[in-house]
Amino acid sequence: METIIFSAQIAQDLARYLQTRKYSKLGVIADSHTIQHCYPIIQSSLPEHSVYTFEAGEIHKNLDTCIQIWQWMTEQAFDRKALIVNLGGGVTGDMGGFCASTYKRGIRFINIPTTLLSQVDASVGGKLGIDFMGYKNHIGIFNQPEAVLISDEFLKSLPEAELRSGYAEIIKHGLISNANYFEGLKSKDWQRQDWKAIIEISVGIKKDVVEKDPKEDGLRKILNFGHTIGHAIESFYLDTERHLLHGEAIAIGMLAEAFLSSKFLRMSPMELKVIEDMILAVYGKNEIPSADFESIIDLCFQDKKNEGSILNFSLLRRIGDCEYNIAVGRDEILQSLTYYNELPA
Ligand SMILES: NC(=O)c1ccc[n+]([C@@H]2O[C@H](COP(=O)([O-])OP(=O)(O)OC[C@H]3O[C@@H](n4cnc5c(N)ncnc54)[C@H](O)[C@@H]3O)[C@@H](O)[C@H]2O)c1
DSSP, X not given: OOEEEEOSSHHHHXXXXXXXXXXXXXXXXXXXXXXXXXXXXXXXXXOSOEEEEEOOSGGGSSHHHXXXXXXXXXXXXXXXXXXXXXXXXXXXXXXXHHHHHHGGGXXXXXXXXXXXHIIIIITSSOEEEEEETTXXXXXXXXXXXXXXXXXXXXXXXXXXXXXXXXXXXXXXXXXXXXXXXXXXXXXXXXXXXXXXXXXXXXXXXXXXXXXXXXXXXXXXXXGGTTHHHHHHHHHHTTTSTTOOOHHXXXXXXXXXXXXXXXXXXXXXXXXXXXXXXXXXXXXXXXXXXXXXXXXXXXXXXXXXXXXXXXEEEEEEEETTEXXXXXXXXXXXXXXXXXXXXXXXX
């Protein structure tokens, strides 16, 4: 597994980390926002290096950007001993890690996640990749970063909508594995959470699951709660005016899949109501046009978690207890989307 460093002084910790490593060349990958807000925080701690910047946003997590990154690596004459620093959110980490892992059959990289979402989720666990033909993370590999350096200092410049997006994965961590954690989150206004403490707990939950099942043969599937439907919704609206942030789509997915949990695993109606209240209080309701339901369900079937024509979900038996490989049919997914639309606004 990767080394995770929770850093109170990111510039100093990064400088120290790099001093103890041998590499031939150093390259930084950032997007158009993190180059402006985050790069200045670490710039002075980086020895001689070159920087590649791409346009921020999920729609740029694609093969065209990868080609540009591989070209930059080649022009900079990076060899197998070069080290890449991914400075940004999940898009930068997923794509930068993918490019590093495929360039010359793989060079080392470290992640410096700068969004809440990437700090608690995307930067840990070694899933790397890009979107392709409208499907999320369709092309990719598993490969671990050498290290992940996490600092809440970056969150100061993060727009509130992005902070809220990351919070969805934190809620998920409580729902799938720790009822007390979920209870604690629920008892506080989401904007007033102690991010430093929460990041450590959430990373601990994710790391624990990934260590037990790195390649997602079993247990790791619980991390997909809310994501089968959530990813389909995110993909469907990706390049449209209804575009949703990752966490906003996952929030809808968690509600729909909580409904499925009550149907398939008999999660109690009381717990379903608790989840509804919590998620709607943070994200409100984003009604989905019913004309889009069939296409969204089609996209669910493209999900990587599925085998053949069976749609496997990770669902809750109760808050804090998740089960995987629950076969769900098309009709029930349709019902779950209808259920979501009928929730109070
Ligand atoms: N690999 C995994 O296990 C995993 C897990 C969850 C999500 N993901 C992926 O992560 C991506 C979503 O991640 P994300 O929400 O971090 O998206 P992102 O990388 O697009 O970042 C969101 C926005 O915030 C900006 N930003 C980043 N840090 C900032 C800062 N400190 N200050 C100001 N602006 C900043 C970015 O430029 C971007 O505009 C999706 O592609 C999703 O598929 C991967």
